Each structure stands twice: as C-alpha cells, then as structure tokens.
Amino acid sequence: MTENKNNVCYVMEDGEMDVQIKQTKAQPEQSNNNRTNWSNGQCVVAMPGYSVLNPSFDMSLCRAKLENDGFQIPEEDMEAPLKTALEVPSVRRYMVFNSALFHFLMAPVLYLVVWCAVFSTLHIFITVSDYWVLCLSVSLVSIFLTTAIVFVLHYSNKEIDMNLDVRLIQVNERLVKHKLLVSVADWVQSCAGNMQLYFVYWDMSRCLKALTETLEERNFVGNDTQNKLKKKMSHLVLVTEETAVDLRLEEAAKVATNYSLVPDEALPAQTRAYQLLMTYSAAYVKLLVSQRLSGPTHHRLRPRRNHCTTAPLCLCQYIKKQILR
Numbered sequence: 001m002t003e004n005k006n007n008v009c010y011v012m013e014d015g016e017m018d019v020q021i022k023q024t025k026a027q028p029e030q031s032n033n034n035r036t037n038w039s040n041g042q043c044v045v046a047m048p049g050y051s052v053l054n055p056s057f058d059m060s061l062c063r064a065k066l067e068n069d070g071f072q073i074p075e076e077d078m079e080a081p082l083k084t085a086l087e088v089p090s091v092r093r094y095m096v097f098n099s100a101l102f103h104f105l106m107a108p109v110l111y112l113v114v115w116c117a118v119f120s121t122l123h124i125f126i127t128v129s130d131y132w133v134l135c136l137s138v139s140l141v142s143i144f145l146t147t148a149i150v151f152v153l154h155y156s157n158k159e160i161d162m163n164l165d166v167r168l169i170q171v172n173e174r175l176v177k178h179k180l181l182v183s184v185a186d187w188v189q190s191c192a193g194n195m196q197l198y199f200v201y202w203d204m205s206r207c208l209k210a211l212t213e214t215l216e217e218r219n220f221v222g223n224d225t226q227n228k229l230k231k232k233m234s235h236l237v238l239v240t241e242e243t244a245v246d247l248r249l250e251e252a253a254k255v256a257t258n259y260s261l262v263p264d265e266a267l268p269a270q271t272r273a274y275q276l277l278m279t280y281s282a283a284y285v286k287l288l289v290s291q292r293l294s295g296p297t298h299h300r301l302r303p304r305r306n307h308c309t310t311a312p313l314c315l316c317q318y319i320k321k322q323i324l325r
C-alpha cells in the first residue's frame with residue numbers, strides 16, 4: 001500500500017478507495033471550512049495512474065475527493081486543462097518511457113548492452129593472454145558507464161521537465177486561484193512504479209509577496225537578474241496550438257505558437273514574480289511530494305521565511321536558489 005509522506009492523502013489501490021486521514025481534521029458537516037485547516041505543502045489528493053502502461057488518471061474520482069475536502073473547482077479550471085496537458089498520446093508515451101520504473105528496469109539491460117559493446121570493441125584491439133583480465137576490465141568499464149548514465153537520468157529528473165512540468169503551468173494558473181497546485185511525480189518503491197497525480201494545498205500570497213520584494217530589491221541595486229533568468233530559462237518554451245483561419249481557402253488550421261517563459265523585463269516586479277512562481281510550480285511540487293528538495297531537514301535549521309510547512313524550502317525560496325542565485 002502506498003502511503004503519502006504527509007499522511008493526509010487518499011490512497012487508491014486496485015480500484016478501491018482507501019481513505020487514510022491520520023491528521024485530526026474537521027467533522028464532515030464542516031467540510032466547507034476544511035480549506036482553512038490546510039497548510040502550504042500538504043497533499044490533498046494523490047491519484048495513482050490506471051497502470052504502468054496507461055498513465056492516465058481518474059478525473060471524476062479526483063473531483064469527488066477534492067469536493068469532499070471543500071475544494072469546489074469548476075470543470076474549466078480542472079478537468080479541461082488537465083486533459084489538454086496530459087491526455088495526449090505523445091505525452092502518455094513519454095510518461096511510460098520516462099517513468100522511474102522504466103529507468104529502474106533499464107539499468108540491468110543497459111549494463112548488458114554496454115558490456116557486450118565494450119567487450120566486442122576491446123576484443124578486436126587488445127589481445128590478452130588471460131581472458132579473465134579482459135572480462136574484469138570490461139565489467140569495470142561497464143559498471144562505470146552504466147552508473148554515469150543512471151546518474152544523469154536521475155539528475156535530469158530533478159530538473160524542470162519540458163514535457164510534463166511545463167505543460168502543467170496552464171493548469172496550475174487556474175488551480176492556484178483555488179489554493180491548489182498539481183503535478184505528476186513518480187519514483188520506484190519496493191521495485192514498483194509509483195506514478196501519481198498530486199494535488200497539493202498552496203496559498204501563493206506569501207511566496208508572491210516575498211519574491212516580488214526580492215525582484216524589486218535586485219532591480220534597485222542594479223543586480224543583473226534578467227541575464228540570470230535568460231541564462232537559466234532560455235530553453236523553456238511553451239508550445240500552444242492556435243486555430244488560424246485562412247480566409248481565401250476558408251480553412252481552419254492548427255498553428256503551433258512558441259512562447260518563451262522568460263518574464264519580460266518591462267513588466268512590473270509582481271507580474272514577473274507571479275510568472276516565475278507559476279513556471280516552477282509543477283516542478284517544485286514534484287520534488288516536494290517525492291521528498292527530493294534539498295535543504296536542512298531539521299525544522300530549526302530551515303531558512304527563515306519558509307512558507308511551506310512540510311519541506312525545507314518553499315516555492316519562492318526554491319526559485320531564488322535555483323534561478324536567481
């Protein structure tokens with residue numbers, strides 16, 4: 001049975017809903033007031049995918065669970081943008097082949113392939129009298145190469161994911177109005193994949209205020225913030241499909257438009273702060289729920305002005321550390 005770190009998540013397994021609420025919460029008749037009981041970073045709902053090969057999520061069950069916790073979200077703010085972001089065949093394929101379980105299963109296969117490749121290459125060029133010396137050196141080289149590839153894959157998983165996190169920006173822009181952020185996170189637990197859609201409570205007001213102040217301070221002292229943003233975010237592009245109508249041919253065609261996610265320097269600090277918070281929201285939640293945010297784990301050692309109760313860093317601090325430093 002999967003258990004969320006915050007102990008307040010619903011867990012669904014084998015089609016049956018198993019409600020686990022270890023925290024003291026309001027009575028059912030006070031469900032509309034439940035939202036006041038949540039604090040930043042607490043997981044409201046964790047919805048597992050249907051299967052390893054079908055990583056889609058039961059949206060109606062998500063809605064039912066969220067409503068039970070007092071989150072009344074219109075369909076156009078949840079199901080519709082989530083379907084646009086995740087229910088695309090190419091995105092589903094990406095989720096299968098880029099899942100933690102797939103990487104986990106790939107490691108031994110990769111080792112064998114690397115071993116054979118290195119052995120056949122060395123065998124041609126080097127004539128060794130002792131066969132076991134060749135086998136031993138090939139094994140050592142293969143272990144080194146496999147470890148390096150697995151490390152690169154693991155490290156890239158900590159970064160913002162162009163195919164999932166960036167696609168979820170538009171969903172989070174809508175959900176944040178309801179004090180929720182969404183992300184897809186997965187990791188391997190007991191040799192089984194654990195891909196889930198996470199809804200995390202997040203009141204953005206304090207992070208927005210703090211990040212706005214930081215951007216204003218840096219503008220004032222002439223800090224080269226814009227160049228840092230361009231350097232760190234130049235690869236982040238949001239692709240949207242827009243319908244263009246050709247009047248001569250009376251045909252409608254889908255045109256892909258690319259938007260850079262680097263906030264415009266001319267915009268007010270608060271708008272730029274908001275854009276940054278939204279851009280990194282899904283990537284941050286992914287690291288938060290899988291406990292991969294690095295920082296002091298002890299409460300007293302955590303940096304001041306942390307607006308998150310369940311992690312060593314809050315969203316605005318994560319952005320300051322990763323992007324603005």
Ligand SMILES: [Zn+2]
Binds near residue numbers: 206308
């Ligand atoms: Zn914050």
